[in-house]
Amino acid sequence: MKKLFLTMSLGFAASTAYAQISDGVVKVGILTDMSGPYSGMGGSGSVIAAQMAIDDCLKSECKGMKIELISADHQNKADIVANKAREWMDRDKVDVFADLTNSSGALAVQKLIKEKGGIALYSGPATTRLTNEDCAPNGFHWMFDTYSSASGAASAITRKGGKSWFFVTVDYAFGHSLEKDAGDVVRANGGTVVGSTRHPLNNVDFSSALLQAQASKANVIGLANGAADTVNAIKASKEFGIGGSNSNQELAALLLFLTDVHAMGLNTAQGLLFSDGFYWNFDDQTRAFSTRFEKLHKGFKPTMVQAGVYSSVLHYLKAVAAAKTDDWKVVSKTMREMPIKDPIMRNASIRPDGRVIHDMYLFQVKKPSESKGPWDYYNLVSTIPAQIAFKPLAESKCDLVKN
Numbered sequence: 253m254k255k256l257f258l259t260m261s262l263g264f265a266a267s268t269a270y271a272q273i274s275d276g277v278v279k280v281g282i283l284t285d286m287s288g289p290y291s292g293m294g295g296s297g298s299v300i301a302a303q304m305a306i307d308d309c310l311k312s313e314c315k316g317m318k319i320e321l322i323s324a325d326h327q328n329k330a331d332i333v334a335n336k337a338r339e340w341m342d343r344d345k346v347d348v349f350a351d352l353t354n355s356s357g358a359l360a361v362q363k364l365i366k367e368k369g370g371i372a373l374y375s376g377p378a379t380t381r382l383t384n385e386d387c388a389p390n391g392f393h394w395m396f397d398t399y400s401s402a403s404g405a406a407s408a409i410t411r412k413g414g415k416s417w418f419f420v421t422v423d424y425a426f427g428h429s430l431e432k433d434a435g436d437v438v439r440a441n442g443g444t445v446v447g448s449t450r451h452p453l454n455n456v457d458f459s460s461a462l463l464q465a466q467a468s469k470a471n472v473i474g475l476a477n478g479a480a481d482t483v484n485a486i487k488a489s490k491e492f493g494i495g496g497s498n499s500n501q502e503l504a505a506l507l508l509f510l511t512d513v514h515a516m517g518l519n520t521a522q523g524l525l526f527s528d529g530f531y532w533n534f535d536d537q538t539r540a541f542s543t544r545f546e547k548l549h550k551g552f553k554p555t556m557v558q559a560g561v562y563s564s565v566l567h568y569l570k571a572v573a574a575a576k577t578d579d580w581k582v583v584s585k586t587m588r589e590m591p592i593k594d595p596i597m598r599n600a601s602i603r604p605d606g607r608v609i610h611d612m613y614l615f616q617v618k619k620p621s622e623s624k625g626p627w628d629y630y631n632l633v634s635t636i637p638a639q640i641a642f643k644p645l646a647e648s649k650c651d652l653v654k655n
Contacts, residue, residue, distance in 0.1 A: 270317050272577035274345065277318040280306065280565060281346040283333055283361070284353050284376060286325035289454045289480035292511035294353040294376045297558040299323045300548045302350060305565035313573040322346070326357055328453060333357030337364050347578045348373060348568055351561050355379035355426035362391050369580045373568060375560025378478070378507065379429040380643060383607040387650035390584045394608045395560030396529045398426070399643040401507045402434035404527030404614040404636055409472055409504050410441040417504075418470035419448035420461045420485060422477035431476040433643075434506050446470050455481055458488040466492065471502060478507045483515050490520060508617075509555045513629045518620040521629075525616050527641075530556035530596055531630055534613075537595040553627045563596040564608075599638045605650035612641035 270276075282302050284294040299321070306319050322344065326333040333354070340346035341364070349365075352358045353376025365372050366388045374382055375395040382393045410417075417438050421427040427450065435445045447468050449461045462485070465473040473494060475485050482505055489495055495503035505512075508526040532542035532553040541562070545554045554562075571586040572578050592600040592608070600610035615630040623629065645653060 270576060272579070273317070273572070274347075274578055277320055278569065278572055278578050279320045279322065279340075279344060279346045279348075280568075281337075281340050281344075281349050282321070282323040282351050282561070283326045283336060283349055283357070284323070284351040285328055286323075288328050290328065290353045290376070290478070292515070293479050293509040293555040293557045294351050294561075297545075297549050297552065297554065298351040298353075298376070298561045300545065301554065301558045301562040302565045304544065304548070305562045305569065309566055309569040309573070313570045317569075317573060319569065326354065328354045328357070330354075330356040330360045334360040334364060337361050338368075341368055341370055347371065347580070348565075350565050350568075351376045351557065353377060353557060355381075355429065356424050358382060359386055359425060362386050362388055365390050371568065371580050371584060373561075373564035375564055376557045377426065379425045380433065381425065381429065383603075383605040384643075384649040387605050387648075387652055389606070389652060390580050392564065392587065392602060392606050392608060394564040395556050396507075396527075396612070397607070397642070398430040398433040398507075400529070400612050400636075400641045401527050402430060402437050403641065404612060405504055405506055405525045406434045406437040406474070407441055408525055408614060408633070409502065410438050410443040414472040414502055414504070415443040416470045417443060417445050417472045417474050418465045418468040419445070419474045419476045420458070420465055421448055421450045422453055422455070422481055423450040424453060426478065427476050430506055431474075434474055434476060448476075451477070451481070453481065456484065458485045459492075461485075462488055462492050462494065466494065466501065469500075471500075472504050473501055474504045474506055476506055479509060479512060482508060483512050486516060486524075487520060495523075509557070510553060510627070510629065511555055513617055514552075514627070518618060518623055518629065521617045522619045523617060525614065525633070527612050527636065528556055528615055528630075529610065529612050530554070530559040531613065531615065531632075532627065533630070534632075541595040559596045563592070563594045566594055567592050601638070603645055604653050605645065605648050606652070607642055609638040609642050611638050612636040
């Protein structure tokens with residue numbers, strides 16, 4: 253009887269502690285690309301990462317809390333993202349959205365949460381508009397953006413002699429933002445942008461774009477795209493003789509994911525310089541997290557998007573537990589006040605514009621002879637401190653920032 257009474261008491265204490273959680277449950281929704289060009293960096297791996305965060309929080313700060321996870325494929329279509337997010341809010345009472353790979357879709361969700369409340373955790377999209385013109389008090393841009401992606405590689409390549417650039421850009425919000433930010437970095441380091449061409453998302457034929465890039469005579473061909481588009485463009489560039497030892501033009505992948513390198517292989521990807529916010533083999537904490545993830549995700553190591561989903565969902569849940577409510581206004585405030593502590597982030601904090609700043613890293617893809625085993629793909633070139641990895645707050649266009 254004593255054991256039964258104790259169990260009932262603990263259950264009552266837990267339910268009392270979270271009495272201010274609407275419907276008695278915290279609902280987490282993962283909107284991501286499950287089958288298209290970004291499915292490798294996000295997709296089912298993001299769902300796994302979110303579940304890992306839930307499981308970890310339930311063992312500690314969130315003990316006794318009821319948490320549910322749902323997910324959907326947004327097909328990289330902004331209208332599908334917006335409709336599904338609205339349906340989840342109205343019908344399923346989803347409290348927080350995470351991943352949200354695809355910048356156009358993310359901007360649609362940002363508009364929705366500004367109208368209806370709730371919280372969005374962006375680890376998949378890259379557009380800096382999320383923390384500038386379209387910022388929201390309940391929108392948090394977690395892992396990387398086009399500025400942090402461009403600043404490392406574009407700056408390093410321009411400083412070492414790649415003074416003229418031509419961009420091959422995916423034609424939607426993400427690509428436009430990445431090209432602009434990279435171009436600004438190039439010009440700030442004494443370089444010039446001689447031209448650009450644009451291609452549709454999930455492009456299969458880069459011959460026309462690469463012929464234009466070759467004809468430009470630019471020192472550097474910058475790929476302002478991501479995931480499958482970047483992989484296809486790099487493979488095609490090899491066929492055109494771009495980036496090899498006999499080429500006068502260097503290839504710059506402005507956004508590269510671990511799964512992209514895995515798909516290409518080191519023979520194709522070797523030598524590429526790029527910025528990243530997470531690498532599985534960085535230290536003991538990242539290795540331990542990645543080993544757990546790999547066992548759940550068919551032998552794949554996590555990308556920075558998937559790692560960002562884990563970090564953002566865990567921090568959100570800790571804030572709910574600390575605030576003892578899922579009221580988005582209270583939780584948003586608590587998230588800003590709490591330190592970000594997890595296996596993913598280093599020197600992380602949340603700025604008034606919703607930008608989560610943290611250390612970024614400049615990596616170079618290893619030669620095949622340098623790799624010591626599966627997924628051992630990167631050499632660390634330098635660490636980019638959190639305070640300079642992202643666009644300065646003084647340059648923010650966010651109306652939440654008092655400049």
